[in-house]
Amino acid sequence: MNQANVAPRVGVVMGSRSDWDTMQHAVARLEQLGVPHEVRVVSAHRTPDLLVEYAKSASARGLRAIIAGAGGAAHLPGMLASMTPVPVLGVPVQSKALNGLDSLLSIVQMPAGVPVATFAIGAAGAANAGLFAAAMLAPDHADVRAALDAFRAKQTSDVLDHPDPRQP
């Protein structure tokens, strides 16, 4: 799929440019699997008006999932989820002070009625959020489904083909 000419189906947002080191792992998976996406810095605390605008326009713009990464007092995923019917996938960014436990608890402990699907702290969580968003789209996008199937098959064969960890 030529992503340049296709409306984004997944939004990847983060609270700060400093989150990019983590969130690039979500974007890498979306690119690998051919998922049309967009990437933005949207801060719950520094740009609250932008947050509202992004959340309220997301569904009408065709987004089918929003991957939201934030660290520390990580309100971004929950606030997005409060203002859009689009499923929000939260990625806790590893903070300096508390290693991301603050981010994880801020994102995962949502009150009943406003769900955020919360992933692991850091790069693994971001990568899995990208894969999860692709899986959400796969039933309606045969090319994404085929790419996801191929990714998983290669992941499996990479392990089975190299059973001895002492060998390269």
Ligand code: RP5
């Ligand atoms: C959060 O504060 C961001 O998501 C980031 O993880 C954290 C620190 O932001 P910076 O001070 O590095 O911009 O809002």
